Amino acid sequence: MTTTWRHLPAPAREIAQAATEAVGAAQARDAGAYQPAVERLAAADRAGLVLGGVVRLLLEEGHPDGLDGDDIRQVLERCVRSTAAWRPDVDPHVLLVLLAGALGVYDPGDDDAPPDPAAIARHAPLLVADLLAATGRPLADYLSAAFAEVARTELHD
Template structure:
């Protein structure tokens, strides 16, 4: 990983491990990686994962994202995860997708999405994109760093 702060490096590493575990359908390894993600700053974890989801969806739908596309992403991720993971919570997947797309209900106080939902969505999107996680982890961190350095009006 590039010269990132320790927290970002830890999130990137745990995300990569969780993706690898999900791809190999190892519940134990997945749970360990998710636990590692849970030990990191939840806002930073959610930001990196949301940026990855957003980027993958944009690449998969270059002509624009429609409601049916989001529904398809949700359905595919839930079905794929349910084949091997006994802890599938559909509202968690919805929270990740709506949060990543900026359409979450901001008036309602909700907990941050659990990282396992984001990882499972990311895995399904990576399979559809036929790509590795590293590129998207790097892009997400770079985009967040870029956004943090821009002056707000």
């Protein structure tokens, strides 16, 4: 089943389409399709916010009793190991920042600049694809929920 995102405003539709392409390429381990998809994702304003919401939702579903340091380490190690064979440029630090950011515990401190949007776009789909493998549910479910959370947050701010 293919999800159409016609009900979304154009910027959100672009994020949904680019994220779907990038995560699909990551799931297929298709380096040729991955690069243009992440470039498109990097150009989409607020894509990192939406993908962070998807990561948080996936983590919450996969760990209903909460996460501890060992859980985060296992997610990080699994993602790096499964990705390194076809994406040798995978950066564990960027994945860790994505995990911490999705959980609301990322504090860059004085000496640590956050990853740029291009690094987020290159790594978030890898993490999402890895976490999706455990759920058996389609990405569209999580994207829809993440967009709803963003809309609720913007409405209350």
